[in-house]
Amino acid sequence: MTQIMATEAQAARTRYRAGAVEPTAGIAPGMVQANTIALPRDWAYDFLLYAQRNPKPCPVLDVTDPGSFSTVLAEGADLRRDIPLYRIWRDGQLAEEVTDASPFYAERDDLVTFLIGCSFSFESALMEAGIEVRHIVDGSNVPMFRTSRQCRPAGRLKGEMVVSMRPIPASRVAEAATISARLPAVHGAPVHVGAPEELGIRDLGAPDFGDPVRIEPGEIPVFWACGVTPQAAVMASRVPFAITHAPGYMFITDVPDSTYRI
Amino acid sequence: MTQIMATEAQAARTRYRAGAVEPTAGIAPGMVQANTIALPRDWAYDFLLYAQRNPKPCPVLDVTDPGSFSTVLAEGADLRRDIPLYRIWRDGQLAEEVTDASPFYAERDDLVTFLIGCSFSFESALMEAGIEVRHIVDGSNVPMFRTSRQCRPAGRLKGEMVVSMRPIPASRVAEAATISARLPAVHGAPVHVGAPEELGIRDLGAPDFGDPVRIEPGEIPVFWACGVTPQAAVMASRVPFAITHAPGYMFITDVPDSTYRI
Numbered sequence: 307m308t309q310i311m312a313t314e315a316q317a318a319r320t321r322y323r324a325g326a327v328e329p330t331a332g333i334a335p336g337m338v339q340a341n342t343i344a345l346p347r348d349w350a351y352d353f354l355l356y357a358q359r360n361p362k363p364c365p366v367l368d369v370t371d372p373g374s375f376s377t378v379l380a381e382g383a384d385l386r387r388d389i390p391l392y393r394i395w396r397d398g399q400l401a402e403e404v405t406d407a408s409p410f411y412a413e414r415d416d417l418v419t420f421l422i423g424c425s426f427s428f429e430s431a432l433m434e435a436g437i438e439v440r441h442i443v444d445g446s447n448v449p450m451f452r453t454s455r456q457c458r459p460a461g462r463l464k465g466e467m468v469v470s471m472r473p474i475p476a477s478r479v480a481e482a483a484t485i486s487a488r489l490p491a492v493h494g495a496p497v498h499v500g501a502p503e504e505l506g507i508r509d510l511g512a513p514d515f516g517d518p519v520r521i522e523p524g525e526i527p528v529f530w531a532c533g534v535t536p537q538a539a540v541m542a543s544r545v546p547f548a549i550t551h552a553p554g555y556m557f558i559t560d561v562p563d564s565t566y567r568i
Numbered sequence: 569m570t571q572i573m574a575t576e577a578q579a580a581r582t583r584y585r586a587g588a589v590e591p592t593a594g595i596a597p598g599m600v601q602a603n604t605i606a607l608p609r610d611w612a613y614d615f616l617l618y619a620q621r622n623p624k625p626c627p628v629l630d631v632t633d634p635g636s637f638s639t640v641l642a643e644g645a646d647l648r649r650d651i652p653l654y655r656i657w658r659d660g661q662l663a664e665e666v667t668d669a670s671p672f673y674a675e676r677d678d679l680v681t682f683l684i685g686c687s688f689s690f691e692s693a694l695m696e697a698g699i700e701v702r703h704i705v706d707g708s709n710v711p712m713f714r715t716s717r718q719c720r721p722a723g724r725l726k727g728e729m730v731v732s733m734r735p736i737p738a739s740r741v742a743e744a745a746t747i748s749a750r751l752p753a754v755h756g757a758p759v760h761v762g763a764p765e766e767l768g769i770r771d772l773g774a775p776d777f778g779d780p781v782r783i784e785p786g787e788i789p790v791f792w793a794c795g796v797t798p799q800a801a802v803m804a805s806r807v808p809f810a811i812t813h814a815p816g817y818m819f820i821t822d823v824p825d826s827t828y829r830i
Contacts, residue, residue, distance in 0.1 A: 351613040358616065358628055366620055371723075378720075458640075461633075487830055490752060494830075568749055568756075568830045 313337075315558045319380065319388040327390045327405055329554040331442065336430060338492070338563055339556035340367055340379070340421040341533035342389065343540070344407075344549040347372045347416035352461030356539060357420070359458040363467050363535035365423040365491045367559075367566075372416045379559040385419050386411045391555035393537075398544035407549050414547070422533050423492035424556055425470055427563040431485050437478050440519045447554050448472070449513035450532050454506025455497075457535065465539035468515070468532040469497060469505065473525040482528060491566035498529040505529065515553055575599075577820045581642065581650040589652045589667055591816045593704065598692060600754070600825055601818035602629055602641070602683040603795035604651065605802070606669075606811040609634045609678035614723030618801060619682070621720040625729050625797035627685040627753045629821075629828075634678045641821040647681050648673045653817035655799075660806035669811050676809070684795050685754035686818055687732055689825040693747050699740050702781045709816050710734070711775035712794050716768025717759075719797065727801035730777070730794040731759060731767065735787040744790060753828035760791040767791065777815055 315334040357364035375385045392407040441448045448470045455467045487495035577596040619626035637647045654669040703710045710732045717729045749757035773780045
């Protein structure tokens with residue numbers, strides 16, 4: 307690295323580029339982490355439109371030019387190698403997980419990579435306000451659920467909204483909603499508070515992705531739109547080829563969370 | 569119209585469809601008005617990306633499917649006819665102004681129409697807070713200026729940012745910034761406060777679009793990103809064909825301003 311002053315974010319990306327694998331929760335605290343999805347140029351418009359039509363699950367932070375692996379959100383980063391764990395998708399199916407996506411980026415010269423906001427940013431803000439984030443306290447992954455709520459389709463892309471759930475004490479639900487609302491670029495306000503059955507969720511103890519968490523008496527399950535929603539669209543729409551991060555293994559940017567605060 | 573309860577917004581669109589021409593400032597107060605630009609499908613990705621990369625001047629509220637003239641923001645509306653005044657652009661030049669764009673929409677079957685937030689929404693919020701909006705009080709059009717600040721390019725699209733200016737008493741500048749910041753879908757917080765020369769603006773009395781306004785002693789010129797920016801990109805990028813609204817003659821939606829408040 308040519309930079310003299312390596313920030314924690316840059317140091318983490320360097321570790322991942324060298325092959326380290328770890329979930330990124332808690333790494334480089336206060337810096338925006340991003341969901342990623344790379345698609346052939348032919349699919350880029352449909353995806354960008356899908357994101358515009360579904361901004362809560364798919365808040366776009368940056369889009370690369372076709373064939374480019376760099377982003378304005380992190381100078382010197384290589385999107386092919388600086389994420390700890392990638393998923394390779396073929397015809398809407400998860401094909402494999404890899405730590406270096408370079409060989410897969412090399413399959414096509416027209417891939418466009420989208421960087422999408424991540425809930426880690428508003429979780430920091432919740433904790434700053436003294437609101438406990440259960441899965442962080444318990445050292446587990448956030449529970450995520452497919453829902454019966456369909457996203458607004460765009461071109462060939464369709465799919466259900468995926469939500470993440472955090473139990474919040476009833477007395478602090480309003481504050482949690484307000485705090486996250488001020489960060490619309492990282493999913494914003496909750497999409498649903500309580501009543502999981504109305505989202506088609508039958509068992510809060512059996513998430514579709516991530517781990518279940520304790521819900522204490524007096525706590526309400528609060529649901530936020532989730533950045534795994536694009537992966538659900540890849541599956542539902544049988545996208546021929548895509549490269550994404552693995553859930554929980556995000557791209558760490560050089561941009562502070564506060565940049566996106568309204 | 570099949571609807572029994574015609575709102576003021578719907579009534580205005582019906583008048584414009586029948587041929588009425590008037591600036592839309594003050595019409596259907598409290599309802600979101602939108603800048604519009606229709607482009608061939610081949611240019612749609614570049615434009616959507618340009619908007620993503622320049623969200624303050626180009627906050628996208630809706631995008632039609634190619635060849636469609638309807639929007640989720642106003643049921644039953646016809647984007648070809650429900651705007652009081654349109655501009656037709658050829659090779660980056662303004663070709664003509666018309667009250668019915670149907671013949672021009674008929675030239676191609678793949679036009680994609682973008683609806684973009686408009687400052688009228690935050691002007692309502694400023695006035696609700698008792699902050700005078702000078703050009704409204706004086707019954708003139710808002711002064712708009714080209715700047716020396718280039719937007720971030722996207723594909724074939726480039727161009728300078730256009731700003732609108734409102735003089736605000738020094739004691740209320742912070743409040744004006746905060747109030748508009750909470751409406752990121754309609755340009756959000758100011759991009760610049762005072763010091764017009766740093767934007768390349770030499771004479772506040774000679775706007776590039778709209779009318780000059782009085783600046784009283786103790787007032788600071790406050791600059792917001794402006795929805796005319798896409799028209800500047802059409803010109804700077806020599807876009808082969810585009811249909812836009814005429815500045816000040818907006819598309820009136822059925823969506824209340826409060827929908828976009830954070």
